Amino acid sequence: MKVLITGGYGFIGSHVADRFHKEGYEVYIIDNLTTGKLENVTFKHKGYHLAVEDSKCEEIFQANQFDTVVHLAAQASVNTNPQLDSESNVLGLVNILNLSQKFKVKKFVFASSAAVYGTNEQLPLTEEAECDPISPYGISKWVGESYCLKWQELYGLDTACFRFSNVYGPRQSSSGEGGVISIFMNRVLSEQQLYVFGDGNQTRDFIYVEDVADAIFRMSYSNLSGIYNLSTNKACSVNAIIETIGGLHAVKGVTYTDKRPGDITHSILDNARVKHELDWAPMYGIEEGLQRTYGWFEQKHGELESAASSMVESKPSAAKQWLKKYMPYGENLLAFILTAWLSLTQITNDYSAIDIKLFYITIIGIMYGSRQSILAVVLSIGLFVYQKLLDGREFISLLYDTDVFFQIAIYLFIGLVVGYAIERKNAIIQATARTKDELEERYDFLNGMYREVREVKDELQLRILNSGDSFGKIYSITKELESLEPETVFNSTVNVVKSIMAVESVAIYSVNPYGTYMRMIAHSNDYAGQAAKSLRVDEHSSMQWVLREGNVFVNKELDSSAPLMIAPIFYNGEIKAVITIDGMAFHKFSLYYQNLFKVTSELVSSALTRAFAYIEATESQRYVTGTPILRKEAFASILESKRLARMNHSTPYLVLISADGTLGVEDYSEKIAGMLRETDYIGLNEDEEIVILLSNTGEEDAGHVLNRFASRGLPLHIVEAELQHD
Known part of the structure; x- marks a missing residue:
């Protein structure tokens, strides 16, 4: 993000x-x-x-x-x-x-x-x-x-x-x-x-x-x-x-x-x-x-x-600025002194047709522009008048001499024209330089943006290739969820969540239709013997919050009686199950992993939606007509998923069959219906015999389970062949 x-x-x-x-x-x-x-x-x-x-x-x-x-x-x-x-x-x-x-x-x-x-x-x-x-x-x-x-x-x-x-x-x-x-x-x-x-x-x-x-x-x-x-x-x-x-x-x-x-x-x-x-x-x-x-x-x-x-500004810096400001005036004055010396000495006698003051005005105008050229004009006019006075002319007579005014006009014309031309040239150069700087600045900015976009693109590509929680890896991992059997989806979810979240322990609980009771339907090896197989919702505030808010719960208080995170799994707008995780590294206890857990649970919800939709569409083919008893093909698929869960995650199960071979369809509605949980199944085995599959029930519970069925007049025993996978 x-x-x-x-x-x-x-x-x-x-x-x-x-x-x-x-x-x-x-x-x-x-x-x-x-x-x-x-x-x-x-x-x-x-x-x-x-x-x-x-x-x-x-x-x-x-x-x-x-x-x-x-x-x-x-x-x-x-x-x-x-x-x-x-x-x-x-x-x-x-x-x-x-x-x-x-x-x-x-x-x-x-x-x-x-x-x-x-x-x-x-x-x-x-x-x-x-x-x-x-x-x-x-x-x-x-x-x-x-x-x-x-x-x-x-x-x-x-x-x-x-x-x-x-x-x-x-x-x-x-x-x-x-x-x-x-x-x-x-x-x-x-x-x-x-x-x-x-x-x-x-x-x-x-x-x-x-x-x-x-x-x-x-x-x-x-x-x-x-x-x-x-x-x-x-x-x-x-x-x-x-x-x-x-x-x-x-x-x-x-x-x-x-x-x-x-x-x-x-x-x-x-x-x-x-x-x-x-x-x-x-x-x-x-x-x-x-x-x-x-x-x-x-x-x-x-x-x-x-x-x-x-x-703090240093004094040499201030002196340098002062020198830069007044240096043109000093250089102008030095050039005028040289011009005056050349004009007043005998050196110019051989070049009397040349007016050095015009060169002086032109050079100063070219070097410094109109301000200094006007100053050069004023100094040149003063020098010109001084020369006339040295030649014996009266100052008053100069005011009536058209040649004098013509010469002064030439000085002014040269000074103004040269100064204006140089100022205009400098202004054009400065404007061009500013435009160039602006274009270079914009180019650098856009080029920098381009490089950053490229860097981000390259970084995202590397994440897709290397990151354990990239979308590429998530997609690859969640391929395990591509099943049309809910039991297989639940069992695969354990592997998916462990791989994406990099946690030690994962458990999945189904929620009864009233939202009051939960039963464990799948868990990782780390949870064996640690987490409760069933939960009353009103005894766990964290579960109540998830069912009420429909969002990911984060154990910010680090309450030891609650998992680190809990995520709901939805089907048809209702919470069908919840995923709990524990054993997360502390540095991963952040909003990023909270969002990652939410995305993962949504993927599981999507997979379950497909599976339940398939079961509803094929209900007539899965069950014996008019009964909730699974046909042997459907029952065999569920039984295989249980065997894989036991092999991979040590999730126990029991398969029971009638001890005297008298268990029939009518016995289900009369004696068995009220004894089975939402996560249990009844179906036909390969020999077309009715058997009962109890999820998340181990051999340590077998005695209690068999006595409970016997009290209803159903003598059952464990099918030994299914336990060969222990």
Whole structure:
């Protein structure tokens, strides 16, 4: 299964990515790396350096059919530029919502915030509380919730919104309200004082980041939708935070300053709804959460200091920028000095017809464009006038000399024409370069997408060839289920489930028509003597849940009295049997294997449907006319499947026959009918004698069974020939 996490390199996003990866998902990330860091995600994944509002996101959705989208990308500071909030938090969300709806994403999870409540003091705040955000960030999140709800209403996209309280934990930066903990951690590790706005008695609902990731993962496969608070429902003051941190590291001192305008004094979110409906609860209290957070900050403190020092701009870099800005003026001035020297010395006497100033203007214009060429024109005009004055001309007379104006006009014309031509040429070159860069960037992006698609295709091919739980292998294994005899299907199911799920123990129980009783009809060798042969449903809550919900049961509590997993087997819309498994490796106790078990049980249900349909269609050929007694061909087929089950899985059975040879058809309705179970059979053997086949009944039960039949006036004995397979 595939999950896309926007903002996946960020503080919360990287923990969410970790959780999905541990559950066997293929993780994809879109992040513009404004605040996220690539080093936050260390496992194998697909990452795209893009903004969520970028149109290229569509190509990512098109190339990968995502099952779940977790939208965490946002501008997260409470006090910031409203326009930036709208671009990232609203336009970006709408883009991802559109693409999720277009490409049929199964679940969309949106990260909202407690900031939507504003200054509401009716604590603890429930989801029904009035929303009155006081910051652009809170407004954008409130609008985002509305978009999610409308997309579900209008387009059927399954959306869920979490209003986070103050999240803290490893990898957190020092921004946002939850960042107070990371700020404190950095300052105490740097042996600096702590600064508190207000008296420190203001409270917040701090929640550890791994609890947030757990809730998001649970929501991704649930059928829930709507808006949920995600919090601990516990208020914690800033002073209490400082006290707890002080127990981990000495605090140099605390300075209390004036409260910031707009700061909320108390904030606590009611989490009753998410706990009840999602079956989620926070695992980490504030003490344990701070301890884990401190451990991470302590480990990373040296790296953070190094990163902070590298952020400071060095003086040589600033000097280099200054030099780049003013160097053209310096070079222009040097060229003018050279021109003036050549024009005023005797060197030019032999070349009096050549005006060096025109060369100077032309060269500067070609090198630097119109700005420097105009400056060169001004300097050249000044030099020209100065030369005329040196020749004895009066300045006033120059104003009436048409030759002077003509020469100045030539300077201006050359300067403007050359400067404009060069500027236009440079603009064309720059535009072409930008177009080239954009095309190269798009080519690189599309080429990268192509390579990723090829990699995925190659990886899927390898899985089909090599993976023990690939569709290719599943298809090969489930070929065993291709039988039209239910008993054979049940016995084959044991092998199929053991092979696909790689478990030690498998058992199959049939369910009576009233859903009150279960009988074991097949099991693996490991279950021999361990599992009950029959069960009362009302004594096993796990079985009750499966029959009620019709879904796979997972023993999350690791209750020793219940199997690790139970899956129902359906026929005609009713649960006909259940499969139980035990002995699974701990690392396989995940949603992936839960889904795999569900797929396997559905394959078994499909096989049984075919088998039962065949039996119903051939009922007249299987039974002696007017009786429930199997003809010898049908009985022989069932008996052979029992022999194979005994050989492969040590599943016992007994074949009984009348001791005096007097058992007839009429005896079935009068004496036997009420004594047989749903899993037992009566039929004709090769000698056309009526015999009884008791499933899952061993020789240790033989005495009790024979006495029970004898009490009804039916003296029976065990057919020895069938026991030669023991």
